[in-house]
Amino acid sequence: MLSIYAASFYGCGKKEWSDSHNNEAGLPEIVIGSDNYPPYNYVDTDGNATGIDVELATEAFKRMGYKARFIYIDWEDKKNLLADRTIDCAWGSFSMDGRENEYRWAGPYMTSRQVVAVNMESDIYSLEDLEGKTIAVQTTTRPEKIFLSKTDERIPAIRSLIALQKRELIYPFLSKGYADALAAHETAIRQYMEDYNIKFRILDEPLETVGLGVAFDKNDDRGIEKQLTEILNQMRNDGTEKKIISRYIPDADKYLEVDSYGK
Known part of the structure; x- marks a missing residue:
């Protein structure tokens, strides 16, 4: 499966995604950033x-009686876009950890x-080997927070942290030698390697295991996040989540162990 990066993604402002999944005429829209x-x-x-x-959101909101409409946003702007209701929710491999009180969450x-x-x-084989190295991350992500907080005793003092607005730029920064390492979701790294026939080595020890959720504005009192959580649980129990995830990545079951997550 080759992922195609549309040129319009690199422009300024918000871009609407054409989506053939959304053909439910007459349903109220949920705008997803x-x-x-x-x-x-x-x-x-x-x-x-x-x-x-995208597939999870389309199916979940359809079950809730909504039509999902996706727009491209600068991820850094998500909190402001939620607050002014430009978007109803932010959904994009979004880690809940450490942000539990910043948003209302589904998931x-x-x-x-x-x-x-x-x-x-590379001669880097462990987190300990990152001492004095340069790391590339996307801005406002968990890896950026982990390296900036300096609270994880496993991580030594690094030389510098390169925080990039566009997630896809962290990969060429590593391959071209501008950074010694990158940090991101494992699934996204593996997808990039498959799409572009490039090999990186993923360290055995993870930075952390996180729960992914759907973020709504803190002041959004419509209760959609609660209903969405129930529907997502329903989709996991009836096998829909596994079916969708399996179309993109192997071993879907290990990504669905949310009942034991955080325990």
Whole structure:
């Protein structure tokens, strides 16, 4: 499966994604803000939004009586866009951990490992080996917070942290040697390697395992997040989540162990 990065993604402002999934005439719309992050959210060769989160959102909101409409946003702006109701929710491989009190959450609907990846010839084999190195991350993500907080005793003092607005830029920063390592969701790194036939080495020890959720504004009192949580649980129990996730990544079951997550 080749993920196609549409040129319009690199423009300014918000871009609407054409989505062939959404043909439920007459249903009220839910506007979902996300960015380009295969295999969770991306544009296929026909210009339609697709990916794990896109399919999950389309099915979940359909069951709730809504039509999902996806727009591309600058991920840094998500909190403001939620507050002014430009978008109803932010859904895009979004880690709940450490942000529990910043939003109203639906989920977690699956888990994901935040990991560090390096070039194949790198001499970095553990988190300890990151001492004095340069790491590339996306801004406002969990990896950025982990490295900036300096509270994880496993992580030594690094030389510098390169925080990039576009997630897809962290990969060429590593492959071209501008960074010694990158940190992101393991599933996204593996998808990039498959799409572009490039090999990185993922460190065995993860930065953390996180729960993925759907964020609503803190002051959004419509209760949609509670209903959505119930529907996502229903989709997990009836096998729909596994069926969708399996279309994009292997071993779907290990990403659905949310009942034991955090325990």
